[in-house]
Amino acid sequence: MKTFLSTASKTALAASALLGLSFMASAGVTDGINKDEVKGEITFYSNRTDLVEEGLYDRYEEEFKKLYPNVTNVKVVAFADYQGGLRPRMNTGDYGDLVLILPSVPSEQYANFYEPLNNIYTSDDVYFFDAWESDGKSYGVSMGNALEGLVYNKDILKSAGVEVPIKTLSDFFDAAEKIKAQGQIPLYINFGAQWPLQQWDKFPLVVEGNDGVYEKMLEQDKPFSGDTAYNKSLSVLKKLIADGHTEKDLITNSWEDSKNSFATGQAAMFYLGNWVIPQFIERGATSENIGFMPIPSDESGVLKAQMNHDWGYAVSKHSNNKETAKAYLKFLIEGSDFDEVAGLIPSLKSKQPALAQLNEYMSYEPVVIQTPEQSSTFIEVNNRSKIDFYSGGYIQDVMTAKDFNGALEKLDARWNRAKKRVLK
Numbered sequence: 001m002k003t004f005l006s007t008a009s010k011t012a013l014a015a016s017a018l019l020g021l022s023f024m025a026s027a028g029v030t031d032g033i034n035k036d037e038v039k040g041e042i043t044f045y046s047n048r049t050d051l052v053e054e055g056l057y058d059r060y061e062e063e064f065k066k067l068y069p070n071v072t073n074v075k076v077v078a079f080a081d082y083q084g085g086l087r088p089r090m091n092t093g094d095y096g097d098l099v100l101i102l103p104s105v106p107s108e109q110y111a112n113f114y115e116p117l118n119n120i121y122t123s124d125d126v127y128f129f130d131a132w133e134s135d136g137k138s139y140g141v142s143m144g145n146a147l148e149g150l151v152y153n154k155d156i157l158k159s160a161g162v163e164v165p166i167k168t169l170s171d172f173f174d175a176a177e178k179i180k181a182q183g184q185i186p187l188y189i190n191f192g193a194q195w196p197l198q199q200w201d202k203f204p205l206v207v208e209g210n211d212g213v214y215e216k217m218l219e220q221d222k223p224f225s226g227d228t229a230y231n232k233s234l235s236v237l238k239k240l241i242a243d244g245h246t247e248k249d250l251i252t253n254s255w256e257d258s259k260n261s262f263a264t265g266q267a268a269m270f271y272l273g274n275w276v277i278p279q280f281i282e283r284g285a286t287s288e289n290i291g292f293m294p295i296p297s298d299e300s301g302v303l304k305a306q307m308n309h310d311w312g313y314a315v316s317k318h319s320n321n322k323e324t325a326k327a328y329l330k331f332l333i334e335g336s337d338f339d340e341v342a343g344l345i346p347s348l349k350s351k352q353p354a355l356a357q358l359n360e361y362m363s364y365e366p367v368v369i370q371t372p373e374q375s376s377t378f379i380e381v382n383n384r385s386k387i388d389f390y391s392g393g394y395i396q397d398v399m400t401a402k403d404f405n406g407a408l409e410k411l412d413a414r415w416n417r418a419k420k421r422v423l424k
């Protein structure tokens with residue numbers, strides 16, 4: 001099997017360089033921490049409820065305290081609905097010391113909520129360091145990076161006679177029908193959990209084949225009901241549901257149970273990032289039986305890969321213990337095994353990813369599309385439209401509407417009203 005470093009195509013080599021999987025380490029990471037001020041206690045608001053419950057952050061606290069003996073407590077609070085949990089706290093100014101940057105915060109407002117991190121990292125040290133930049137200052141560091149695609153059970157696809165990689169959308173639907181005929185769930189979309197439906201806000205990038213899909217919506221009269229990447233994305237999901245190629249229960253939040261379904265051979269594929277693979281292994285799936293490939297989006301046979309950063313760590317502007325928060329951030333990025341546990345591509349350029357499935361994915365030589373940063377204009381239109389992109393709520397509404405096309409037209413109307421207010 002090809003690896004990141006041995007793939008010959010220009011596309012894959014470019015992706016390898018992007019991921020930092022070359023023999024040259026990054027520029028030396030400067031410490032930037034005043035160790036004498038690393039003491040006391042901090043609060044970290046996390047989105048990983050599972051890892052908090054499993055005690056991972058308890059272990060991290062012990063390891064962190066060995067490095068900084070004057071630290072007394074690292075309190076980690078997790079929200080299943082991170083935006084819903086953190087946003088009210090941000091309005092009060094009391095939102096802990098280390099947080100994750102909310103996508104709804106425009107870049108020009110970063111300085112109102114977060115501390116610059118240029119004294120501890122540069123773009124030579126970590127990937128996507130400019131993702132949370134404003135006025136030459138960077139306010140966030142990605143937890144890790146991920147490729148989006150089809151995580152699949154090798155045994156199920158083999159028994160169904162499905163060849164990988166699946167290169168066209170029609171072959172994808174055919175594969176789903178073959179798997180369904182075997183009595184298994186072709187694609188577990190986790191409709192009831194809601195948040196996994198954000199994948200269908202990502203799929204338009206793959207459909208479009210470039211990173212301009214969101215900004216393009218500011219110029220489209222019918223971004224949802226017209227001949228657009230978003231319409232294609234939502235139409236593909238609608239067909240999967242209508243054809244019975246997803247789980248039957250669209251009501252229950254079965255996220256945790258769905259991982260068991262994959263591990264026990266009841267579900268064949270998930271459209272998610274590589275971060276989910278370790279979670280399947282924890283439920284009993286063997287790494288050797290887990291495959292990972294790009295998701296097809298058209299009939300061209302050309303595969304496209306979306307790479308994106310995860311949430312961005314940030315230090316609260318209102319923290320009373322900023323130095324300790326920065327030290328803990330650096331520990332999570334450099335000294336912990338979080339990227340390995342979470343199945344992420346490390347943000348630190350000098351670290352190699354541990355996940356074997358990434359080599360399979362890149363061996364298919366996809367065109368890599370880097371998730372773009374949304375402009376302030378897009379964010380403002382989005383906020384005014386009250387369409388909850390990347391949270392799954394509006395997608396649930398559209399998929400369960402009696403009139404699918406009518407629901408898309410209503411989204412167009414909301415989007416266009418907001419656009420007129422912002423662009424007037």
